[in-house]
Amino acid sequence: xxxxxxxxxxxxxxxxxxxxxxxxxxxxxxxxxxxxxxxxxxxxxxxxxxxxxxxxxxxxxxxxxxxxxxxxxxxxxxxxxxxxxxxxxxxxxxxxxxxxxxxxxxxxxxxxxxxxxxxxxxxxxxxxxxxxxxxxxxxxxxxxxxxxxxxxxxxxxxxxxxxxxxxxxxxxxxxxxxxxxxxxxxxxxxxxxxxxxxxx
Numbered sequence: 001x002x003x004x005x006x007x008x009x010x011x012x013x014x015x016x017x018x019x020x021x022x023x024x025x026x027x028x029x030x031x032x033x034x035x036x037x038x039x040x041x042x043x044x045x046x047x048x049x050x051x052x053x054x055x056x057x058x059x060x061x062x063x064x065x066x067x068x069x070x071x072x073x074x075x076x077x078x079x080x081x082x083x084x085x086x087x088x089x090x091x092x093x094x095x096x097x098x099x100x101x102x103x104x105x106x107x108x109x110x111x112x113x114x115x116x117x118x119x120x121x122x123x124x125x126x127x128x129x130x131x132x133x134x135x136x137x138x139x140x141x142x143x144x145x146x147x148x149x150x151x152x153x154x155x156x157x158x159x160x161x162x163x164x165x166x167x168x169x170x171x172x173x174x175x176x177x178x179x180x181x182x183x184x185x186x187x188x189x190x191x192x193x194x195x196x197x198x199x200x
Contacts, residue, residue: 006150018042023146039064
């Protein structure tokens with residue numbers, strides 16, 4: 001079970017910037033089973049260059065819910081699912097930071113479709129969402145908007161899953177792409193879970 005996610009933000013730093021839009025598509029490995037799309041009031045000004053890129057204006061988010069108002073929906077929709085995104089570290093770190101500011105520790109297993117694309121489709125000039133989708137003939141309706149980019153990621157993920165099964169004799173090896181796969185296989189993951197989030 002997967003939650004395929006894309007966000008738009010006021011900038012590039014999770015510690016200093018905020019989320020302006022989120023799209024979540026629930027996927028069972030074969031098809032979309034649910035969705036949630038919402039603008040988010042970042043409670044700060046959206047820089048002009050970001051508006052220029054995404055089309056999201058201060059006026060558009062003025063009456064949108066604040067993150068804390070939709071936090072429960074995000075928790076419930078992603079519970080027990082693998083967090084899938086293109087360059088997932090970006091989306092995941094922003095969402096974790098938003099939850100951290102609410103005093104909640106948001107943790108999910110992650111699959112990054114950039115890393116998976118590099119592994120399953122080596123040799124492409126660029127693995128940005130726009131370029132890899134162009135190479136694989138995936139249409140993006142609404143580039144740099146959460147719903148459009150998340151839907152493109154869904155289509156890319158489905159192609160990657162099919163390729164993955166083809167390379168693994170019908171079985172999925174996708175779990176090998178989660179962050180835990182980069183750790184020593186002899187490491188006791190229960191000990192890892194007990195490590196505090198903060199230094200000191």
